[in-house]
Amino acid sequence: MENINWYPGHMKKTRELIKENLKLVDAVVEVVDARIPVSSRNPLIHEILGDKPSVIALNKMDLSDEKANSLWKEHFRSRGIQAVLINGNSGEGTKELLGSLAKISAGRKQSAGNRPFRLMIVGVPNVGKSSLINRLSGRKSTQTGDRPGVTKGKQWIKLTNGMQLLDTPGILWPKFEDPDTGKNLAYCGSIKDEIMDIPTLAMEFIGYMGENYPRLLMDRYKMEEILETPLENMEAIALKRGCILPGKRIDYERIGRLVLDEFRGGKIGRITLELPDES
Ligand SMILES: Nc1nc2c(ncn2[C@@H]2O[C@H](COP(=O)(O)OP(=O)(O)OP(=O)(O)O)[C@@H](O)[C@H]2O)c(=O)[nH]1
Numbered sequence: 245m246e247n248i249n250w251y252p253g254h255m256k257k258t259r260e261l262i263k264e265n266l267k268l269v270d271a272v273v274e275v276v277d278a279r280i281p282v283s284s285r286n287p288l289i290h291e292i293l294g295d296k297p298s299v300i301a302l303n304k305m306d307l308s309d310e311k312a313n314s315l316w317k318e319h320f321r322s323r324g325i326q327a328v329l330i331n332g333n334s335g336e337g338t339k340e341l342l343g344s345l346a347k348i349s350a351g352r353k354q355s356a357g358n359r360p361f362r363l364m365i366v367g368v369p370n371v372g373k374s375s376l377i378n379r380l381s382g383r384k385s386t387q388t389g390d391r392p393g394v395t396k397g398k399q400w401i402k403l404t405n406g407m408q409l410l411d412t413p414g415i416l417w418p419k420f421e422d423p424d425t426g427k428n429l430a431y432c433g434s435i436k437d438e439i440m441d442i443p444t445l446a447m448e449f450i451g452y453m454g455e456n457y458p459r460l461l462m463d464r465y466k467m468e469e470i471l472e473t474p475l476e477n478m479e480a481i482a483l484k485r486g487c488i489l490p491g492k493r494i495d496y497e498r499i500g501r502l503v504l505d506e507f508r509g510g511k512i513g514r515i516t517l518e519l520p521d522e523s
Pocket residue numbers: 303304305306307330331332333334367368369370371372373374375376387388389390391392415510
């Protein structure tokens with residue numbers, strides 16, 4: 245897991261593209277994953293945004309822990325950062341998000357004239373940028389679950405409230421030094437599984453669950469207790485799910501994938517992987 249290749253060339257190019265597009269908009273919606281609000285924020289976001297007004301959309305609020313959702317919202321608010329909890333699939337929270345944008349729009353400089361208020365969406369891979377674009381525009385204007393591509397020419401999507409939304413979101417490549425950040429992004433599917441060691445990743449996830457959400461883990465996998473080590477818990481889960489190879493060996497790859505898939509799909513329960521710093 246140490247040798248993740250972040251394609252620095254690609255990263256630099258997309259950052260420049262975002263900066264170009266930023267010149268065209270009045271505000272930015274920064275989409276983050278509510279399960280990992282810090283890990284899914286690009287550390288260079290301040291440098292990239294400059295003094296452009298922005299709102300944080302804490303997306304996938306349906307998958308994250310409700311208590312943690314409130315803590316995070318309060319955390320950002322207390323720092324003067326606008327943050328809204330949203331669900332890009334159901335549309336929950338998008339009204340509040342539009343309300344926040346309307347406030348920014350109302351405070352916009354007169355020099356902007358009568359031009360419609362314009363915004364763009366940025367975020368790391370898989371946080372739900374395309375889903376949000378579709379939600380805000382009320383139609384399927386962009387592909388979800390797709391891979392980043394190249395779009396030529398700017399397309400503006402008209403929103404019902406008169407605002408205009410840039411159809412191509414800015415993809416912020418994750419960049420970090422802290423290995424926990426990388427793990428969090430991988431758990432949530434923002435880093436391709438192909439470059440991860442799935443059994444190790446899943447075992448570490450199970451370790452986090454055993455410590456922070458033991459009840460959810462026990463209920464989901466019908467365990468009587470949380471065992472001493474993450475590995476033992478993983479093996480117990482593998483036995484319950486029949487992830488066994490010939491010779492009664494544990495199929496770590498298969499159980500690893502299964503657990504991570506179930507987490508990503510919300511099947512284990514509502515889970516948040518990082519909480520605001522107390523200090
Ligand atoms: N449960 C849940 N799933 C969501 C939510 N928003 C998006 N998703 C799912 O998350 C996955 C990724 O969503 P996209 O909208 O394609 O994400 P993206 O940021 O455009 O991804 P890239 O284009 O790959 O960077 C899809 O399977 C969506 O259905 C949400 O609020 N809740």
